[in-house]
Amino acid sequence: MTEISAIAAELRDRAGKGAARATRREGKVPGVIYGAKQTPICIAIDPRVIWAELHKPGFKTRLFDVDLGAGGKHRCLARDVQFHPVNDQPIHIDLMRVSADAVVHVKVPVHVANADKSPGVKRGGVVTIELHEVEVTCAPDVIPAEIVIDLAGLDIGASVHVNQLNLPAGVTPYHVGAAATVVTIAPPTVQRADAGEAPAAG
Template identity: 55%
Template structure:
């Protein structure tokens, strides 16, 4: 489970696009806290403080205590809007959570021990199929990350969710199949060698059959059978 981070906030009294623009002009980031069967709470955030959290890996799987006017709200980040030109943070959505809440959360995948993978040493290409995995869990059971150990993996190997160490209390949202998390693909050079070898093997296998079908060079053609069979004299 990831540690709970603290964020300070201030209340804002108005909603709407005009109020949000006024908040940004004042140097703050508008945000909202919703959920847990309570009324939404409109807040503003210090841009430097919230950006430090937003740009950390696994932000959407991080529990936050947002303190507003002496009251702490345990929340999970749900959405962040950015300016398409400046990448400035424009708005943040938080969901209130309690210990009994079941939530869907995307947890980042972290690869370990790349140097211990023989397949990578031979030039294999690491393909991270899923950079994040969606889990269903309670707030207290959110994994900080999912680690995939590459030790001993050869070219062509793949790691599926069934062989990944999933923390207790967390269940993959995809339950109907053993999906792939990472693979080690063959590099182009090895693929070319394999294709050439297959082609050569196919040619060699076809050659004897072709030779048996053709008559020997210089051999007399086979005599045609007599029409009507032998006649008695």
């Protein structure tokens, strides 16, 4: 089940760059809720709320129930956050409205587990993540927070491909070939010097 986070926001009366600048002067981050064949809604969010959510895992794979007070609640996915080029503060957020029967495309982060149980890693092999994210299509309530690849038992030269991923029911890869490599265990790039080799004379 996809994690759902509740956040509060305010309605903004106007769209446009001038209105967005005015929102920032008030200490808020302007944003928009769009999608589901409904009229886009301009919103403002406390930047501390955005930072708190950004620092949790799976920002773009979690669902958000955005509470606009009298404007109702909207279930959304975070699609984009724009940051100031100098101070890295969030300056705009895009949220896509989703319905229970929708099908969404989401990029899910890839992580590896049990590297300590990999014979290849124990022999000096290098774990290389070729795809740090895999785009999938699924219903909103089954979006995986992450794709975990188990390295236990894998030796040097082993590869894990898209068609070998353990995805939940109803989740399928999108825009990526079944044979695409996700993770490999490559041979060591530098051979260790013999332990008994004497250092070169200075």
